[in-house]
Amino acid sequence: MRELRIGENEAGQRLDKLLRKYLRRAENGFLYKMLRKKNITLNGRKASGKELLKEGDLLKLFFSEESFQKLCAPLPLLSETKEREEGRAQAEWEGEAFSSRIVYEDENLLLFNKPAGLLSQSDGSGLPSVNELCLFYLMEKGELGREQLASFRPGVANRLDRNTTGLLLFGKTLPALQELSFCLKKRTIGKYYLAVVLGHTPEQGRIEGFLRKDPDKNRVFLQEEASGGAKEVQSEYRRLFAGESGEQISFSVLLVHLISGKTHQIRVHLASVSHPILGDPKYGDRDLNRLLQKRTGLRSQLLHACELRFPKFPEDSRLSYLSEKSFYASPPRSFLPFLPKKYRPPEGSRLFQIK
Missing domain, CATH: 3.30.2350.10 (Pseudouridine synthase)
Structure with a gap:
């Protein structure tokens, strides 16, 4: 027999869901049978499996140690x-x-x-x-x-x-x-991205539409209507800087606010208005990407999740101490050729803030 005392990481979920995690090799029918026969009890009583667990609850499992060895296989992190x-x-x-x-x-x-x-x-x-x-x-x-x-x-x-x-x-x-x-x-957590795109964009813009995903090609497509299972998406941006790279390649550095959050959303949004992200292999300019790879070694799209803004949490929230706080992350070195000095992080700093 084993006893499991419910802690904060187990509380708030249904009993049957916890049992599936703990006895990961057991089939659902077996679990419900053990509950009916009181081989599994909650706080000393028969349980159905639908109970919502609370911190401090006591779960007892009346199995042999040999059965536990078979049913409780360790969870691998990586397979080999x-x-x-x-x-x-x-x-x-x-x-x-x-x-x-x-x-x-x-x-x-x-x-x-x-x-x-x-x-x-x-x-x-x-x-x-x-x-x-x-x-x-x-x-x-x-x-x-x-x-x-x-x-x-x-x-x-x-x-x-x-x-x-x-x-x-x-x-x-x-x-x-x-x-x-x-x-x-x-969508109460603000998500902001730094993007370097082809061409000079307007100083600010908002892009809306519906994204339809093709799972076979791992691509998404922007359309004007909500058909074929397409999901509504919204992004807005502010241009931080517009410049010219060698051989007269014009580019813009944008701060993008991801209002919704769908697969490849920012990438396909910017490509749809003729400003694809530099280095983007799916939605970008392939000839330009090859040129940039030869000249700068660029191998991935210049899109960086630079800031997260937390909302105002209720006072009784577990995360109330993070209310209205923002966190910043430095962009990788691949961004530096396109960033003026005032947007570059201090030497050795991990933080990157755009005023």
């Missing part, structure tokens, strides 16, 4: 040792340690400045992701153990395209992750 070592190796970029990319951290969350080429979450390819590397980081610090992963797994709350850089939110606790997810769904 080789992949795990590759993940650690890719946790360093240009001599930087993983921890040097942490913009902010407390007991509830972590803000990470993601480099280009790193996934936000695992996609089944075996490549390392920010999500997995954050889990490694917490385990190495002693803040997270494998036993805890059986009932709750910390994770990223938002996503960035693989070759988009910048701020990712990682929730350490279930209450924090739930609140971050709610705020992102309600």
Whole structure:
């Protein structure tokens, strides 16, 4: 028999959902059968599985240790040792340690400045992701153990395209992750991006429409009507600087406010008004991208999630201490040829603020 005392990371979810995480190899029918037979009890009583767990609840599981060994397989972070070592190796970029990319951290969350080429979450390819590397980081610090992963797994709350850089939110606790997810769904967290695009844009603009995704091609298309499952999207931008690169290539540096948040939204929005992001392989100018790669070594789109603005949280919120605070992340070196000095971060600084 085993006893599980419900903590803050297990509270607030249904009993059957927790059981699926803890007894991850058990089928649903088996779990409900064990509940009916009182082989699984909640606070000493028979349970249906629909109960909403509270901190301090006591769960008892009357199984043999042999059964536990079969039903409670450990949750892997990466599938093979080789992949795990590759993940650690890719946790360093240009001599930087993983921890040097942490913009902010407390007991509830972590803000990470993601480099280009790193996934936000695992996609089944075996490549390392920010999500997995954050889990490694917490385990190495002693803040997270494998036993805890059986009932709750910390994770990223938002996503960035693989070759988009910048701020990712990682929730350490279930209450924090739930609140971050709610705020992102309600669009109360302000998300701002730095983008370098082809041509001289108007000083400011707003782009609206409907995005339709083609999962086979991993591309999205902008259309004027809500047909074919297309989702309404909105972006607005302010031009910070307009300039000329060598060979008379005109460009603009934009601060983009992502009002909605859909796959490739900013990239396809700007391409739709004839100002594609420099270096964008899907929606950009391929000939120009090849030229920029030869001249500057540019290999990914110049799109960077530079700022997150938190809303005013209720006083009883777990995240109330973050009310109306903003966090900034420095852009990668690939942006520097296009940024005037007043927009460049101080030497050695991880923060980047646009006045």
